Amino acid sequence: MSDGPLVVIGDALLDVDVEGDAARLSPDAPVPVVAVSAERARPGGAGLAALLAARDGAGVVLITALGDDADGHRLCGLLSQELDLVGLALRGGTVRKTRVRSGGQTLVRLDTGDGRAARCAPTPRAAEAIAAAGAVLVSDYGRGVAGMARELLRDTDVPVVWDPHPLGERPVPGCALLTPSEAEARAWCRSGYHGPDQAARHLVRELRAGAVAVTTGERGAALAVGDGAPTRVPSPLRARGRDTCGAGDRLAGAVALALLAGAGVEEAVTTGVAEASRFVERGGAASVRVREQRLGDRPRTALEVAGLTRALGGRLIATGGCFDLLHAGHVSLLRRARALGDALVVCVNSDDSVRRLKGPARPVVDVHDRVEVLRALGCVDAVAVFDEDTPAAVIEQLRPDVWVKGGDYEGEALPESEVLGRIGAEIVVLSTLPGRSTSNLIREIR
Structure with missing residues (x-):
């Protein structure tokens, strides 16, 4: 077990849920009319993974790119009360995903923002944070932050969990664990996809990782460790039909915390699958509540x-x-x-x-x-x-x-x-x- 914090590196997004009642159709088009009753914002992407890990009681440092715009300020305010932030420069607008929901179901998602991490060397504060880490989680959403940390991660001797993205960075060799979803594993297996078990085994060799856990939703995960035969880690719950938004972030964060506490890879993945299942059963990302703090709010300490x-x-x-x-x-x-x-x-x-x-x-x-x-x-x-x-x-x-x-x-x-x-x-x-x-x-x- 390490005394260092969990350092999360990746692309933080702003997620907004617009909730309302959709009891009728519009008279001018066959679309539901949503009578809005609430709007709730929370961190998404790496921000959600870091927030959930911090709420487990861990010391968490999030290294992410933050935009100097209204959505970037809002995202910063959502995160800064619960963890330590190390900000990098963002070029373009903060990525925002707005889901219009009714009755627990998402009707439509509106995506705005084209922001990417500016191409430059990591800041001294980012380097210091990684050097002091007890474990590292890379939550890659294909927006450039993971690429900035590659050189710093090559020499680390603490467990690195990498949650990859098909449009993101190739994980650094030697990661303790990779946690792609089944769709992401299919995209990484360029030579052909033959199911999650074979994909996990193939990616261990292809990406030179210590282990790979391919997540398969309510079926749990397929785990390959080193040269061993793949095994299945079943989900303890069957949350069929539930909102799975954020489940991958919850799993990756829980796995990283388990490794930080000294667990082995199989035990850590079992913990991660169980936590992700419970997260989905409680309502997924839509159930996450964050008290907003904005730069324009007064009074401010x-x-x-x-x-x-x-x-x-x-x-x-x-x-x-x-x-x-x-x-x-x-x-x-x-x-x-x-x-x-x-x-x-x-x-x-x-x-x-x-x-x-x-x-x-x-x-x-x-x-x-x-x-x-x-x-x-x-x-x-x-x-x-x-x-x-x-x-x-x-x-x-x-x-x-x-x-x-x-x-x-x-x-x-x-x-x-x-x-x-x-x-x-x-x-x-x-x-x-x-x-x-x-x-x-x-x-x-x-």
Whole structure:
């Protein structure tokens, strides 16, 4: 059993179910009229596999390409609360699959988005995640993410489960297990398909894998391990007529978690088949509920903004101060700080912290009001309050790319310099507007 997390690598999609009642036909065409009662979104593809694994209690890191569009932001918000995201660049629009459903049946599916992972070297964060993995699941949906990780996976010594796609990457040699569906196995067997048992045995040799499990729906899976004869892993349930959407993702994730826990391949596949069967019996992907968090939602915590920004490959800016009696100098500094990146978090001294730094007569404005005023600024994405004399602890939590200070600190050693150096954050000093300060305002008021 490894202490490392399960790292899922693959193409995350946005799945949306539009549910309603289809009790009548349209008067202008012989098609059902769906009276929409609900719309539910969830991650699809590698995102679903990672989410379900995380809900099993495992530490999960998902490496995927995320689009900087409305659907990409929505997908990011669905994932970021339950697992760690490592975002890669996506070219094109986020792939979205919208199913119109009634009475538990899908009437039509609408696919939009042409996004593919941008062709570039994996990011350092992706490399670090794979190096620390206890097991790896590659959930390939043919959108390019799996190809970016091939070189990094060649040297890994942890179990790799590869869920292939006919339009995707050829699995790296040495995978512990491949989990194609019967249709996918048929597509991979270019020399001819002769049933799932022979396909599993053929693909072990052809793709140089430790084992292959060809999934066959309610019949379970055909498993070939090494040079041994294929065996059948039956499903414990017969969920005939049920919605099987997401069953393959559930099986692959459960198998990977079993291998991470130290199970052998046959035991892991048996576990995966059982979990996938139960998943289908409970309603499949349509039964998955995820609380949505969107980048435009307010209020947002500083840690949420930091995580979402990193997941989208953005540049996080942070700054700190008392911000007592907010004035034009503060606003100028914050606007220019926000222009340096993709999100700005303001770290604010608590009332006790201000008193220790400024004396018993400060702050003039209590922390609740200071936070509310800062949050109302369009250039501020989130506010974090800290009670210490320096923002070092909150900086370590947020891990910003850039820390901004006002020009009055130029040339001075910052008390937070040590933590900024440790996390590799850049320090930017911005000039302040002359004559604008809280102390001057207080003097004038008095």
